[in-house]
Amino acid sequence: MTTTHDTIPFHEAIAAFDPVLGLETHVELGTASKMFCSCPTAFGADANTQVCPVCLGLPGSMPVVNRTAVESTIRMGLALNCQTAEWCRFARKNYFYPDMPKDYQVSQYDEPLCFNGWLDVTVETEDGPRDFRVEIERVHMEEDTGKLTHAGGATGRIHGADYSLVDYNRAGIPLIEIVTKPIAGAGALAPLVARAYVTQLRDLMRALGVSDVRMEEGSLRCDVNVSLARPGEPWGTRSETKNVNSLRSVERAVHSEIERQAAVLLSGGRVIQETRHFHEDTGRSTSGRSKEQAEDYRYFPEPDLVPVAPSREWVEELRGTLPEPPSVKRARLRAEWGISDHDFQTIVNAGALALVEDTVAAGVDQASARKWWTGELTRIANDRGVELESLGVTPAQILRVEELVATGALNDKLARQVFDGIIAGEGGVDEVVAARGLAVVSDDSALLAAIDAALEEQPDVAEKIRGGKVQAAGAIVGSVMKATRGQADAAKVRALLLERLGVQE
Amino acid sequence: MASITREEVEHLARLARLQLSDAEIDHYAGQLDVILQSVARVSEVAEADIPPTSHPIPMVNVFRDDVVRPGLDREAVAAGAPAWEDDRFRVPRILDEE
Amino acid sequence: MAVMEHDLVRQDAATLARAMGDGEVSSEEVTRAHLDRITAVDDRVHAFLHVMPERAIAAARDVDRRRAAGEPLGPLAGVPLALKDVLTMEGEPTTCGSRILEGWRPPYDSTVVERLRSADVIILGKTNMDEFAMGSSTEHSAYGPTRNPWDLDRIPGGSGGGSAAALAAFEAPLAIGTDTGGSIRQPAAVTGTVGVKPTYGGVSRYGLVALASSLDQAGPCARTVLDTALLHAAIAGHDARDSTSISAPVPDVVAAARAADVRGMRIGLVRELSGEGYQAGVSQRFDEAVGILTDLGAEVVEVSCPHFEYALAAYYLILPSEASSNLARFDGMRYGLRAGDDDARSVEEVMALTREAGFGAEVKRRIMIGTYALSSGYYDAYYGSAQKVRTLITRDFEAAFDKVDVLVSPTAPTTAFRIGEKVDDPLAMYLNDIATIPVNLAGNAAMSLPIGLAPEDGLPVGLQIMAPPLADDRLYRAGGALEAALVDRWGHLLIEEAPSL
Ligand SMILES: [Mg+2]
């Protein structure tokens, strides 16, 4: 079952082959009720408490389409510059699987609701930002499956499990599926293009309000298709890597699959058409089901649902609800903030654009907002291998930190500790400050006591300063900062020290 | 049109999750062949320009409002289950990942 | 004449309702009389899979109590009914005639049951049927065949043989059937009873265990045209839980049945649904009935529906295709039978063993055909072509209804055949539906009503009336007129000639 291949370095793979990508992204829509029934969609409920005859697939039950899900899909399609079908149907995709209550998925097949669009993405290169147009094949609606838990066996994974348990709360939650046309010509930038594309899809959905895309809850799932071609030759056999569930993983999955396929081809082997499974822990994929005997889904029009035929008036009405297109918005923000392309791209690459924007909107100046999100917070997110927004830090908290810095109650170093505390779940800014005792020591008598103690410990240094060697003051200031665990304002300590010793700068 | 082979019957049975015996496979191979040959005549009149009918009464755009309503009590959900454990449906081991 | 002087079970629903309204008899008495009749005859007829005496009597008492309190009640309040075992009723077994659902009790009511309850109709029990409604004889029930009350060695039609037999055996004055290719009308024809397949979408399918979703339609069954109309009115109408439910008002079928008038009505004889393959006595009674309609003032003309000859082929592709998908959910994971789970076998093996053990031969046969017809490489030739034939048949109907108000034909090509006669010959069995199938493909409405006994075997013959979509009232207008003329001629309903068992 699990086969691992040798890989070759990425740059060698790219030197020999052009990668071609295809991305299929499933996102759970943020509707209140499910796609075809009135059960709630809230995450985290007790197992099998958000189900009804329809989403359990009980005999005799019938689906009814959620209007908001249709509208969300059309709006997403419009935002992706797609055409909206004048008439389309749902289709049944037939295959047996215990997480699928009816043993068919209600989806769309040859008549998607939206089709033929594009999304422009920008990636940072050594020569500056570069734009790519990702062509969109289709945007359609479908329903999610239930959730399996594997029991017994050693790993809790499907392989080796003794049996499985099914919770159908997730079954029937509306999904939007966005499929790209083949993305060719990105070369070494392919992994970054893939990541930038999914990042932008996510931002777009949030901006549209069709989904809040909680990635840590698995509400965005990406299937990554990769094939390689020697320059000027036809595209090779593609593999499909399933369940790539974070922005970082999308990049890594493309990267590692290019290396793997190149190794196979360069050693004279053949890439087989197969489904592969991506592992977050290793950043690599393992072989799954071979697609040599492709599953025959026996699609046919869903007879229990009537066609969807959005009137042009309805489509235009929905178009009127679209927010500013991302490219326009970026140009506007860049201008408003007055920053360089490079600085702007740093924000985008960090996946922090919406967060910075929200933080600026909360009242923080753009430089500080950028500093926190693309600096300290990005570093912490990367260390933990999570997305920025799942750190749990809010724009309002950044504003509060900035307020405390402005009044001198915090300094940058302490502010970092405040964020550590927030991320560790210790509460909001003021709670963390209080609990950790992080206020800057501004009481002169406390500082003077610390200065006196330091001078007593280092009489030789004290003598040097008195003798006019002002640069020696640093050692005493350092001791005081250490003694106050960084909670003092260093400039103030220095001033007090010099005053104490009667020395001029 | 096509004549159904034993292998095709086995393939269909697998697709349809039917564990047929050898005798049944032989039996169905013969019967399906006869039935399919008799229904294949639909293609005699199915000209390219005739639109297919999937729904007998033409209707479009039947939607419901995005409103939550309570579903079933978990006791009612569990009542019909062939096997139930830890508030979930218990199912046999799954061999292959989808 | 007071009904209490007569056998309660031989009264029609309208008469019983009137007697209950007049205080001549209580619903409890009426219900008990039918339950007693079931006890007396159903071991021979086997119309019922499940009888619910306590629940029925409790419901009847409730109706009697509310009637005594002066509450307004519907026109069928307190009248007993037999429900085909393909519709869910909360807490009561629903097997669809299959082992795979043995013991399953749905946690919800079908819309039809909900409407019957709110109309205060008393549900006596669930009736036998071909497994998952696949068949024309009720021999494909996993629980044994139902017998035709006119001749216990013969089939009562199918798939709704249980509902039709319950009416003909005087076990219930009303019944619910479902009609995918004739399963209401063909049983009505061979049991001397009345059955209507409403316009597709006229009666909600919510809670009707699907055979072929684009063809299935639940409908009313009774022994008179008026009773059928009263039941039709009780169950029909828009339902937001069925996306294919029609939101237009239900035509006034009760007024049409009472009007019972065909003067000036243009009636078309479908050329393709007569002649070769139709039993002599069937053709003879049909021709006589057409004569009566002419005498009553209808204008009868012959029309041609040239694509009807492809209907059977299209039907036996569309039905199995949809059925193969609809029946996939019976996999032993969430409800019903699970076979072969020994804690070692895989989910795939257990699903296959469950379906092998739980489904009968006809169900497996159709699942296999449907799986084939939908599979890649064959879809266009089979399923796709069948859907085009469907368009052609709809166009034939539209052209015919440009010229006439209703169409008529014999309901079935033969009278009831003997149990076992065709059970191993699927193609011969499928031919029973030759006249009823076009209506299901096009979605329009149709009725079967009794028009006499075939001279050669003394068994009932049915006449089918077909109306355009949403013109269900025309069925009742014509059927009511024909029934009245026949009752005039015979002095009684045909069903009165059925053996007393
Ligand atoms: Mg999909």
Ligand SMILES: [Zn+2]
């Ligand atoms: Zn639900």
